[in-house]
Amino acid sequence: MKRPSFRRCGHAPGAGALSPEDQAVVDQFRAMLTALRNPEPWAPGSARDIAVRIGPFVERAHTRPGDDHGPEMIAVALVHPGTPHAGAHLHGRQLGYTERGWLRCKTSAILDFWQPGYARLPHAAASLPLPDDLGMEPAHYALYIEARKRDDSLDGFTLLRLGPYTQTRHAQQDHDRLTAALDGRETTLVPGHRVSVRYAPFDVSDHQLFADPYEADAVALLGTAVAGVSA
Structure with a gap:
């Protein structure tokens, strides 16, 4: 009686051999495990x-020079892996990576430095578009100088809008200077x-209402705005 013989199946000739495509997947998986086990x-x-962690995914992000020192929030731009x-x-354009611009990223969401082994973890690796809600606000900043009625009714108007600030430290510096100028x-x-002065995201839709803080002194602009109201 002839005994049946068994042979291991594979996608390429030779017992147990992997096709180049399958081997590439295995190599990427091993690189991912190595990156996760050896974070930087x-x-x-x-x-x-x-x-950066975004839900169950990990995305690659550029940090914005001068706005990447935290400690709780930095500015980043998501990029295709x-x-x-x-x-x-x-x-990346097809999946919405190029439309988001600079975003405010909590440092607690940062996994570590980007490594090639993470390439299979972003949305793009699964050909999925970025979600509408990334949990990150736009990293354009503005200062709103507002005049509110003193009867606690919250009625009033915006005296001056300054923006956009491309770096948080610039907005903070002007905020401190304006607050000091208003003291008393x-x-x-x-x-x-x-x-009072309020710090908030830059409203791109109303950009024409803002004064450019890089073209004139913030305190001088405040003086001009007050003079216009008093005239």
């Missing part, structure tokens, strides 16, 4: 790309109102 901790002020290889920009004068500049 992120440090504020570094110019390297970082790995294949950057700068050919085709990555087009694929909050309730006297505009009769019946209290003037």
Whole structure:
């Protein structure tokens, strides 16, 4: 009686051999495990790309020079994991990577520095578009100088809009200078109102209403705005 013989099946000739495509997948998986087991901790002020958690995915992100020192929030731009290889920009545009611009990223969401082993973890690796809600606000900043009625009714108006600020430290510097200029004068500049400075995201839709803080001094612009109301 002839005994049946068994042979291991494979996609390529030779017992147990893998096709080049399957081997590439295995290599990528091993690289991912190596990256996860050997993270490179992120440090504020570094110019390297970082790995950022967005839901169950991990995305590659550029940090914005001068706005990447935290400690709680930095500015990042999400990029296709294949950057700068050919085709990555087009694929990234199709999936919404090029439309988000600079975003505010909590440092607690940073996994570590980006490594090639993470290439299978972003949305793009599964050909999925980025979700509408990334959990990140746009990283354009603005200052709103507002005059509110002193009867706690919240009625009032915006005296001056400054923006966009491309770096948080610039907005903070002007915020501190304006606050100092208003000290002791909050309730006297505009009769019946209290003037204050509010820090908030830049409203791109109303960009024409903003004064460019890089073209003129913020305190001087405040003086001009107050003079216009008092005239």
